Amino acid sequence: MDSTILQKIKELELERTSWNVTEENMNIMLNYCRQNDLHRLLEIGSFNGYSALNFALICEEVISLEIEEKRFMEATNNCQIAKNIKIILADANEYMKQLITKKELFDAILIDGNNSQYSNYLTLAIPLIKDTGMIFIDNTVSHKDRLEKKGFFETLQKSNLSFKELNTTKGLIVAFKTRKFYAAQNSSKN
Template sequence: MNFYNYIEIMERKGLVNDYKETVKDNKYLNITKDTGAFLDMMVCIIKPRKVLEIGTSNGYSTLWLAKNLPEKGKLITIEKQSNKAKESMSNIKKVGFEDKVTVVVGTAQKYLVSNNEMFDMIFIDANRLEYLDYYDSLIASLRCGGLLVCDNAISHEEELKPFTCMVGEDTRLLSFTLNVGKGEFLVYKY
């Protein structure tokens, strides 16, 4: 299916679902469309060979990240809810990105600790209160010259403050917040 047609279907479905759903774990909480376009642009500029996404939900952001991956590029996305991981894989297949994307069911902390992979780009949009729990593993898995993008930097600034402060004190990193979507916190590793 055409990427843009399908992304519009997912966008509408996400908005309807999140409006009706009262249980937070059942909401999709997708990124905004302009954040998706921003991530797409970053992939075009950086040309990452390996991308990590933490927080897949139904795969909306995954599709934006995978859209312009280089030919041999790979995206690993982590989702702790198996039902959402299954739905995201279905959405990924409908657009034809299944060769580019691997969906991992589990927690970011467990994945990062058990794998010594290095990533050119990391997108994180998950439980913000857990980011410090895997901070060291997260930064260690970002290669020098790599970019970490963290969603909700403006909409949930207070929840992210412990994380953004830790990044600000880390001399290996350069960071700033960009007013796109709900706010994107960009972190470059020297």
């Protein structure tokens, strides 16, 4: 493990805010990455770079999108010690469309941006995730009402992805493609 990255994570832990992924959810996602060989990760919502730094300990490449310039600068500054992190100043709703056009693929995607846009992030994440990949969706308990109101759970059901809703303090959904997803894709082609 890279001790410089660990040190920076410890520093950011001391100034943790409610916007950072909880330690509980972070550890669960890192375990999924370790156990399933998830190496190329896309994150929606860098904030101060806390979760990107954690993923950088396990993943080969972390691309993290941040819409706010001030937060982009802060995350870039905090993450400069990790060669495998790229922080990009962009609206994920637009940038992910470019990634789709370029046929980019990821082993894992973390949805942790503006919760009123989760539905759209999920729709864009589906073509970007490898067949064996996983989509992590943060704060699904703490922001349940808002996500419900904005149609996120309906989009998730209609996506035909299989998913597990983990009963953590703030909630975390892990979604992935299984036979159900491909069967629905094939039947829509016929």
